[in-house]
Amino acid sequence: MGAELGPSVIVRRSGDELIRADGKAVGKLADFWRWACSDLANNTMRGVLAEYLVATALGAATGTRTEWDAVDIRTPQNWRIEVKSTTYLQSWAQSQTSRVSFGIAPASGWDAQTDITLADVLRSADVYVFCLLHHREKQTLDPLDLDQWAFYVLPTHVLDERCRRQKTITLSSLESLKPLKTGCRPTGSRPGLCRRLSAEPGGIKLWLIVLDQCRALRHGHLTDDPPTGFSTRSTTGLDQPSMGLLTLPTHHLSDARRTACTVES
Numbered sequence: 001m002g003a004e005l006g007p008s009v010i011v012r013r014s015g016d017e018l019i020r021a022d023g024k025a026v027g028k029l030a031d032f033w034r035w036a037c038s039d040l041a042n043n044t045m046r047g048v049l050a051e052y053l054v055a056t057a058l059g060a061a062t063g064t065r066t067e068w069d070a071v072d073i074r075t076p077q078n079w080r081i082e083v084k085s086t087t088y089l090q091s092w093a094q095s096q097t098s099r100v101s102f103g104i105a106p107a108s109g110w111d112a113q114t115d116i117t118l119a120d121v122l123r124s125a126d127v128y129v130f131c132l133l134h135h136r137e138k139q140t141l142d143p144l145d146l147d148q149w150a151f152y153v154l155p156t157h158v159l160d161e162r163c164r165r166q167k168t169i170t171l172s173s174l175e176s177l178k179p180l181k182t183g184c185r186p187t188g189s190r191p192g193l194c195r196r197l198s199a200e201p202g203g204i205k206l207w208l209i210v211l212d213q214c215r216a217l218r219h220g221h222l223t224d225d226p227p228t229g230f231s232t233r234s235t236t237g238l239d240q241p242s243m244g245l246l247t248l249p250t251h252h253l254s255d256a257r258r259t260a261c262t263v264e265s
Contacts, residue, residue, distance in 0.1 A: 007112060010064045040143040041091045041133075049143055050085035050131035054151070070109030070124045082125035082156070086171075087133035089141050102130050102174065104159055105167040123156045130154070130174060152179040 015030030040049055048065065051072050055061035060075045073081035084104070088097040109118040118124075135141050135148035142148060158177050163169060175181075 012064055039091050041087065041089065041141060043090075046087060046133060046143060047083075047085045050133075050149075051083045053146070053149070054081065054083050054129050054131065066112050068110055069112050070118070072125075079127060080125045082123070082128045083131060084128065085131040085133065088136050089133070089138050097136060100132065100171045101168045102171075103167065104128070104163060104169050106165065123159060125156050128154050128156055128159065130179065132171065147183075150181060150183045152181050154179040 013029055015028065015033060017029040018025040019027040019029065019032070037045055039045055051065065052061060055065075055073050058073065058075045058079075058081065060073050060081075071080040072083040075081065084102040086098075086100050086102055088100060090098060104123070106121045106123050108121050109124045110116070111118070130152040132150045132152070133141075133143055133148055134150050135145075152174060154174070154177060159166075159169075162177060
């Protein structure tokens with residue numbers, strides 16, 4: 001591949017860039033964004049928004065989204081994340097709410113940097129994050145309200161073992177695989193895992209760190225030091241991993257670590 005046909009360098013735009021004709025401004029990029037992207041509940045834009053929310057939570061939203069990459073998100077820690085989203089409500093008229101399911105089919109990965117499609121059909125990510133826009137009142141549906149979302153985090157190894165070549169999975173079947181579920185607000189007597197976007201969904205970052213620690217354990221070099229990005233403090237007599245406003249009691253970490261060590265290779 002010649003350098004002139006290599007991948008383009010994509011820079012983040014501000015929205016103030018001008019749309020021009022004959023050298024004169026006829027509009028702004030933000031005008032196009034408002035026209036094309038305001039319907040956040042349709043399948044395409046909801047999926048892109050879900051990827052952005054997860055990327056933001058993982059500190060991986062500083063660049064731009066790569067279209068048609070083998071995985072949806074690549075974190076600074078080199079984790080490969082696949083993001084799937086679904087909802088009960090659509091933008092169009094519905095006779096009933098949609099059946100909730102997620103796509104999990106193995107696929108041939110394509111490398112955007114080399115324009116090469118891999119021969120192997122597999123699930124390329126290390127971890128799947130299933131994003132459910134669970135709100136059920138159409139008049140108040142707002143995909144920008146994180147209280148209307150729930151996130152389910154599952155190592156890909158579990159899907160490969162339990163679902164093999166399966167193409168889709170229902171919510172009940174997903175829950176039977178014991179994913180880590182996280183959200184934004186407290187529910188009942190259970191504390192919320194986070195209080196702001198910079199830590200939301202906090203459990204995702206925690207889960208990835210736990211998996212990273214378990215991978216290190218498998219290779220014999222797990223340390224007792226707190227994971228990167230977390231500090232230990234005690235508010236209830238227990239040492240707790242914390243990040244921003246996220247706090248998770250140590251026994252939750254132990255449960256997650258046990259589960260991760262069971263399924264992570």
